[in-house]
Amino acid sequence: MSSPDRDRLPPIPEEALSPEQRKAAAAFAETRGTPVFGPFWPLIRSPEMMLRASDMGMYLRYGSALPLGLSEFAILVVARLWSQQVEWHIHHPIALKAGVLPETAAALAEGRRPETMSADEALVYAFSTELQVNRAVSDATYAALVARFGERGAIDLAGINGYYALLAMTMNVARTALPEGTEPPLKPLTP
Numbered sequence: 001m002s003s004p005d006r007d008r009l010p011p012i013p014e015e016a017l018s019p020e021q022r023k024a025a026a027a028f029a030e031t032r033g034t035p036v037f038g039p040f041w042p043l044i045r046s047p048e049m050m051l052r053a054s055d056m057g058m059y060l061r062y063g064s065a066l067p068l069g070l071s072e073f074a075i076l077v078v079a080r081l082w083s084q085q086v087e088w089h090i091h092h093p094i095a096l097k098a099g100v101l102p103e104t105a106a107a108l109a110e111g112r113r114p115e116t117m118s119a120d121e122a123l124v125y126a127f128s129t130e131l132q133v134n135r136a137v138s139d140a141t142y143a144a145l146v147a148r149f150g151e152r153g154a155i156d157l158a159g160i161n162g163y164y165a166l167l168a169m170t171m172n173v174a175r176t177a178l179p180e181g182t183e184p185p186l187k188p189l190t191p
Contacts (some may be wrong), residue, residue, distance in 0.1 A: 009042035009174035013048045028054055028061050038086050039167040042174035060163050064156035069098035070124050074160045076100070077128040080108045082168035085184045086176045092185065111189045123148060124157065126127065131161050 017025060024047030025036050032054065036044055043050035061071055072095035078142050079087035092105060104121065107114035117125060126141045137145075170176075178184060 003146050007175050007177040009045060010177070011036070011041045012044065017044075018047075021045075021058045023047070024051050025059040027051055029047070031055070031058070038090055039176065042170050042176060045046075053163070055090065056163055057167075060156065060160050065153040066124070066156055066159065066160070067098075069095070069100060070120055071160055073100050073104075074124050074128050074157060075164050076105060076108050077125060078132065078161055078168060080111065080189075081129070081132045082165060082172065083186055083189060084168035084171055085162060085178055085186055086171050087168050088185050089178055089182060100103050109186055120148065127157055128161050131158065132165065 012021065014022070014025075016138045021072050024044060028040065029035050030050065036050075040050055040054065043053055060070070064071060066074070072091055075091045076088065076095050077090060078084075088109070092109075095105060096102060100121070101116050104114040107116070113125065114121070123141070123145055125144050127137055130137045130141055142154060145157065149157070
């Protein structure tokens, strides 16, 4: 029986990569300008899926209808709802740099609805939590989001939620480890 803390799908040494994995790792590094990291280590077990996921992630982070700060805020919402430590660890500093207030992020980390959200963050929070928790978005929330960001914005935000839930699920299955010496940033949520 394995330890509940053991990384099930850790990074693969370069010499142990299959030819398909090696090719995918090279394409990933060329596109992203960085070697395979975090959620992509488990995904490299399916090289084509990893590359397609990476492409989708690049669009959702840098080409969506939402500004980067709101995208990063949505990613933090997803990471908290899935209790995904690595996702939070990666995106928390990016979100702060993109304008998410530290007290807003802290409330999310504690599993609370932040009182310090901007109007746009409150809209993204409502849409994302409804979608992740209720598996649907109310008419009022949908209409407000479309009025602010258009139909493309609604689809892009649904995509951000789905993509980062995919990565969270993948890393939760894989038990992807935080960098050595890093304390888990998220405490367990109590019902």
